[in-house]
Amino acid sequence: MAEPTHRVLILGSAPAAAAAREWSRDPFNHIVAINNAWRIRDDWDFLIHPEDFPICNRPDELVRSQSIVEADEYVPHQNKFGGFVYAGGTMAFTAGYWALAALQPAVLAFFGCDMIYPNSGKTHFYGNGAADPLRADVTLRSLEAKSARLALFGAAQNCRVVRLSQGESRLVFPSVTTDTLMSDRLLSTKGMQAALQAEAKLNYFVSSGRYWEEEERFDAARIDHLDRMWLDAYCPQSLEYVA
Numbered sequence: 001m002a003e004p005t006h007r008v009l010i011l012g013s014a015p016a017a018a019a020a021r022e023w024s025r026d027p028f029n030h031i032v033a034i035n036n037a038w039r040i041r042d043d044w045d046f047l048i049h050p051e052d053f054p055i056c057n058r059p060d061e062l063v064r065s066q067s068i069v070e071a072d073e074y075v076p077h078q079n080k081f082g083g084f085v086y087a088g089g090t091m092a093f094t095a096g097y098w099a100l101a102a103l104q105p106a107v108l109a110f111f112g113c114d115m116i117y118p119n120s121g122k123t124h125f126y127g128n129g130a131a132d133p134l135r136a137d138v139t140l141r142s143l144e145a146k147s148a149r150l151a152l153f154g155a156a157q158n159c160r161v162v163r164l165s166q167g168e169s170r171l172v173f174p175s176v177t178t179d180t181l182m183s184d185r186l187l188s189t190k191g192m193q194a195a196l197q198a199e200a201k202l203n204y205f206v207s208s209g210r211y212w213e214e215e216e217r218f219d220a221a222r223i224d225h226l227d228r229m230w231l232d233a234y235c236p237q238s239l240e241y242v243a
Contacts, residue, residue, distance in 0.1 A: 004104050004105055004106040004157070004158055004159060005029075005106050006029040006030060006103055006104065006105045006106060006107075007027060007028050007029050007030075007105060007106060007107040007109065007181055007182075008028065008029065008030045008031075008032060008099050008103050008105040008107065008108050008109065009027075009028045009030070009031045009032065009109050009111060009164075010032050010034065010092070010095050010096060010099065010108060010109065010110045010111070010113060011031060011032065011033045011034065011037040011040060011041075011044070011111055011112055011113075012034050012035075012037055012092055012110070012111065012112035012113035012114075013034065013035060013036050013037050013112055013124040013125055013126065013129070014112040014113065014114055014116070014124065014125065014165075015118075015121075015122045015123070015124065015125050016111075016112060016114075016125075016165060017037060017040055017111060017112025017125045018040060018125040020040055020041060020111055020112065021040050021041050023041075023178060024178070025043055027178040027179075027181060028109075029105075030045045030046065030099075030103055030105075031043065031044040031045050031046075032044070032045065032046045032047075032048060032069075032095055032098075032099055032103075033046070033047050033048070034047075034048055034049070034091045034092060034095050034113070035048075035049050035050075035053055035057070035091060036057055036124070036125075036126055036129075037112060037125075038059055039126065040112075040125065044066065045065060045066060045067070046066070046067055046068070046069050047059065047066070047067075047068045047069065048068075048069040048070075048074060048091065048094070048095045048098060049068070049069075049070070049091070050071065050091060050094075051070070051071050069098060069102075071209060073098070073102075074094055074095075074097075074098040075208070075209035077097060077098045077101035077102060078094055078097045078098065078101075078209065079205075079207060079209070080097075080101055081097045081100070081101070081153055082196075082199055082205065083204070083205045083206055083207070083209070083211070084139060084206065084209050084211045085138070085139050085204040085205070085206060085211050085218060085223070086139075086149065086199050086204065086226070087139075087146065087149065087150070088139050088140055088143070088146030088149075089137055089139040089140060089211060089212075090115075090132050090133040090137075090140060091132070092110065092113040092115070092133065093146055093147070093150055096108060096110070096150045096154075096161070097150065097153070100150075100153060100154055100157060100159060104157070104159075105159050106158065106159055106160065106182070107159065107160050107161075107162065107181045107182060108154055108159055108160070108161045108162070109162050109163065109164050109176070109181055110161075110162070110163045110164065110165075110171060110173065111163065111164040111165060112125070112165075113163070113171065114163070114165050114168065114169035114170060114171060115131075115133040115134070115143055115169070115170040115171070116168050116169060116170065117131045117134065133170070137212075138215055138218050138220055138223060139211065139223075141220065141223060141224060141227060142224070142227040142231070143170040143171070144170060144171075144172050144231060145226075145227030145228070145230045145231045146227075146230075147170065147171040147172050147173060148172050148230045148231050148233065148234035148235075149195070149230045149234075151172065151173055151187060151234060152187060152189055152191070152192050152230070152233060152234055153192075155186050155187035155188070155189050156189045156192065158186060160181075160182065160184050160186060161173050162174050162175070162176045162181065162184060163175055163176070164176065164177065164178065172231075172234060187234070191232065191233030191234070192233055194229060194233070195226065195229040195230050195233055198225075198226050198229055199226065202219075202222060202226065204217075204218055204223075
């Protein structure tokens with residue numbers, strides 16, 4: 001199998017995301033915009049959004065190179081990676097897993113997705129909006145663990161998962177620049193097996209993606225334990241890198 005070469009930008013709506021408007025397109029083969037992030041620049045390739053994303057917030061027209069990814073496409077892809085309960089039910093993670101499956105990238109670079117919300121001022125580049133990743137949700141009890149899981153699944157298919165932001169983030173990915181996208185070595189995936197076995201034993205898979213309709217059967221304490229397993233598998237202090 002050929003090594004992946006595509007470099008994918010996942011663009012969110014944090015206040016800092018507007019800086020991406022000035023970036024060169026050259027470092028990226030694909031740009032995936034989440035929700036309102038399609039407004040930041042007009043050369044995006046994919047817009048991904050949840051079922052309840054308001055129609056009034058969607059683009060009126062698409063150019064030939066653009067397409068919209070909706071639940072009927074991203075749910076089956078995310079299910080290939082274990083489903084929403086284990087992956088985390090917010091669009092940054094959903095976009096990441098969809099991109100891993102659909103685009104087979106060498107680099108998955110997040111920007112504007114740090115999930116840090118200020119106490120005052122704008123929460124998003126367009127003004128104020130809901131802090132979706134911080135809502136009370138059994139799948140989002142540790143955003144750090146969910147990001148670690150995504151990064152390890154990326155490494156399993158020879159993809160580096162990074163962030164283009166500097167400073168505080170709920171994402172555990174290494175911080176890089178557009179000039180150093182490929183600078184980090186691939187993570188070891190040796191620690192994944194125990195966590196995957198624990199997921200299989202819990203059997204919290206919901207094929208429809210509508211996990212909230214079955215939430216009463218999910219044990220938060222067991223999910224917390226699973227989250228710790230994923231963080232332990234990723235933890236930089238114990239990482240072994242691929243030779």
